[in-house]
Amino acid sequence: MYLDLNWVIVIMSTSLAFSALSPIISARRLNFFASSLPHAALLSIALGYMMSIFLAGDPTLWAVIVSIPLSYLQMYLVHRGVDENTATSVFVAFTTSASVAALYYILTMFPAKVSLWSYILGDPLLASWEDTVNAAVTSIALILLTLAFYEKEVLIGVDRDYAILNGINAKLHDYFVITLLTVASVGLLRVVGFVIEHVVMLLPAAIAATSARNSREVLLISMLSSAFSGFMGLLLAIYLNIAPSAAFGLILFTLYLIFLVIKGEK
């Protein structure tokens, strides 16, 4: 069985980045936002490709630039008092419709230039060295920022008023977290794919929450379980010739069930 170093680096860095963010999503109760992020990411990638064709430059960089105001739009709706579920529905309606329009345009106008399948299904096996370096650098930056602000983000999530009284600018942190999640979602979309992305964002913290005794353990279990699932998913994908992101998601799901049963036995 051949195992390329690129694949290992890409899958490990991506799984660690998403799983470091996962507890913040859980603590800040941003599951609604994480679920809608892949839709915005797909739209951003499509727009990024269009911009790179018309204006030159890197499509992923364009996608990141486009995606941030898109995500802020959803958060703005919530800050304006729109119910989270309604804001998500409205946002997903817009991003999904716009994605289909943009993808249709690209596939009909530039079919030979762009392959969008890897963004939809995810494929770390297609990673070039350039992709690997990009994924690793993005992931390391995301992990370092997450670790630096984890405690504050949990504090805001658990008791926002108390955090504000202690001098934390909670609204600024909202936009900070949204930015981190958006960059992760767009920058690493190609590795996990549109279909699976929200799974790898949400499940690691859900696994950790079943057994962690404190917030540090949540982060640790989340990252370990995700790294394990990512690596095993990669091996399984190569061995069984299945989609790596699917194997990653299924192993995460299996781990969740195992943790839940073990906890139930206690």
Added chain:
Amino acid sequence: MHETLSLEIRDLTFSYNSEQILENENIRLEGFGLFTVLGPNGAGKTTFFKVILGLLKPLSGRVLVNGEEITGNPSKAGRYMAYVPQLSNIDYNYPMTGREFIEAGLRARGTCKKRDCKMIVDDYLALVGAQEFADKRMSSLSGGQVQRILVARALSMETPILLLDEPFSGIDPRGKDDILSFIRKVKQNKMILLTTHDPVLTVNLSEKIIVFNRGVKAAGPPAEIFRLDLLRKAYGENVLFIEKCLHIIH
């Protein structure tokens, strides 16, 4: 420093979703002791606290501590006031221990570094008798135990004013006794503002009672305030004195 402690509210007005909660309210509280904000559920007592703390911005009016303006500025208010919210307003389902809960606030405030923080937290946990369960997940604690953690956290902010929002709500009788004895002790050197819908618990401890229902209806020492006509301003016809005992029909 706090011998001249004062909390003043001047012409404070606040409305939420076009519903008037406060209208040109004026109160001045001075010195240490317990000040009880008394009113039925849904009277807007929590909102009143949040406006005082700057967590909600008033439409008009001012909040001053020792003459310093803190209106609509929660980080400034946090230097003078610590807040113990109602248990139902905190999401303690996220895996977190009581110790972490307190330490995170201290570090955010820049009060201490890691090792110092642990010692400070231990002191406050001991003060409220919460050492035994401080390293357990908050979600596994009883209402009374969580309340003690919250009180320790508020005390760790070392502010002269403490706001307790419905501290007896969801607490068993023993827990209520613990909170009362804590109040007796702490009110000697802090100004405590407490909201409750049940006047019986704190009447004997209070320096001043503020009868509240969508605004201040009456304020004064308990002896002056415990009159049927004044209490009915907040509770309506649901308040009765039977054999010199106050009864509120819910």
